[in-house]
Amino acid sequence: MSAQHLIRPLLLTLALAGLAGCSGFKEQLGLTKQSPDEFRVVARAPLSMPPDFNLVPPSPGAPRPQEGTPTDQARTAVFGGPGGAQPLGSPGPDDQAFLDAAGAANADPSIRQVVDAETRQINSESESFIDSLIFWRSPEAPGTVVDPAAEQARIRENQALGRPVTEGDTPTIERREKGILEGIF
Numbered sequence: 001m002s003a004q005h006l007i008r009p010l011l012l013t014l015a016l017a018g019l020a021g022c023s024g025f026k027e028q029l030g031l032t033k034q035s036p037d038e039f040r041v042v043a044r045a046p047l048s049m050p051p052d053f054n055l056v057p058p059s060p061g062a063p064r065p066q067e068g069t070p071t072d073q074a075r076t077a078v079f080g081g082p083g084g085a086q087p088l089g090s091p092g093p094d095d096q097a098f099l100d101a102a103g104a105a106n107a108d109p110s111i112r113q114v115v116d117a118e119t120r121q122i123n124s125e126s127e128s129f130i131d132s133l134i135f136w137r138s139p140e141a142p143g144t145v146v147d148p149a150a151e152q153a154r155i156r157e158n159q160a161l162g163r164p165v166t167e168g169d170t171p172t173i174e175r176r177e178k179g180i181l182e183g184i185f
Helices: 003-020 023-029 070-079 093-102 111-134 148-161
Strands: 143-146 172-175
Touching: none
Parallel strands: none
Antiparallel strands: 143 172
């Protein structure tokens, strides 16, 4: 066999191996899984005849009979509907029995003020806790303070040289007043 006969199958094999990595080539050969699009799958209920054959088609622009006007909906919600529904705000017999057993008739009329006062006290305590978390360092007073490390070095140097301890200038640190958010970050 000649070298030309070997080169063609080798090139064809290399080309197929290179195309095998492409997703489009795999799809055309059917090597990838084809799952349905979950947004396009629709379940359709079987058709059935309505129980009342005398239904009248709605007229355009007419209100829907099951909804009514907003005034009617509000009236039904507040005062109860024709189905014997309890109006809002009045408990049923089971609820009334529960309220009687719990002693709701003997409730303190000023309970709202008591709860508000307790909540204010809890909030003030939690604010101080939050402040201690945020501002965990005690604030440094502005002004001039002695630099302890430099002062110690100055005193040791004076003692080593036999001079009096008070000789020389005292090293100081000048602290300026910090801004509102300075030191938090």
